[in-house]
Amino acid sequence: MLLRHPALQAFDFDAAIVDLDGTMVDTLGDFSAALNGMLADLQLPAIDPAAIENMVGKGSEHLIRSVLAYVEVADVEARYPQAWERYQHHYLAINGQHATVYDGVREGLEALRAQGLRLACLTNKPLSFAQPLLRAKGLDGFFEWVFGGDSFERKKPDPLPLIKTCEALGTAPARTLMIGDSSNDAKAARAAGCPVVLVDYGYNHGEPVRGVDADGWVGSLMELTAAVVPLGA
Ligand SMILES: O=C(O)COP(=O)(O)O
């Protein structure tokens, strides 16, 4: 664990905004099942989860376009509408079945709530995927707000979704901690003026997460809070 922001060391925040894929839930199995279902329907070759991992993080539209390009579709835009329709069909059918909550997430969220922090979930996933996933994993009750990649005009790494989430929470960005797993979360947080801490186990486009401009890195949400919250005290 490395925390280099004074507010992180004192853990002096009013709220936290938590990313979903790669931070709270390992959804690579879901992505793989839905994308390979889509590819089979389009009579295209299958893709390996290891290749998918590097494409996750910028929302479903970007993911589908990246996968179509990866399997060497000649005209990605021509195939895109059918691909998106098939992807949605498969994703909603399997949502959560091949996904697991990372160790320390539940305990970490409980500790953040015990500190009196307001919590929101902000993901680039479509809201219609995110809400049932959080419910299926028993994580929905932690959050006052859940926003998806289609909740606002622009997605992370644009700061707009973070600014809008702070507005919904009624908290100042400087007192609202972003907890994520990728450069999208960190860039959005920097531009919005939120401190940002990254977990070191998620999806960061195949790049080392410690190379991202952030205020700290942790091995789990529990580790983040255990250092600062006297549990049981
Ligand atoms: O669906 C994605 O692209 C990733 O979503 P995330 O913002 O929860 O990491």
Ligand SMILES: [Mg+2]
């Ligand atoms: Mg993520």
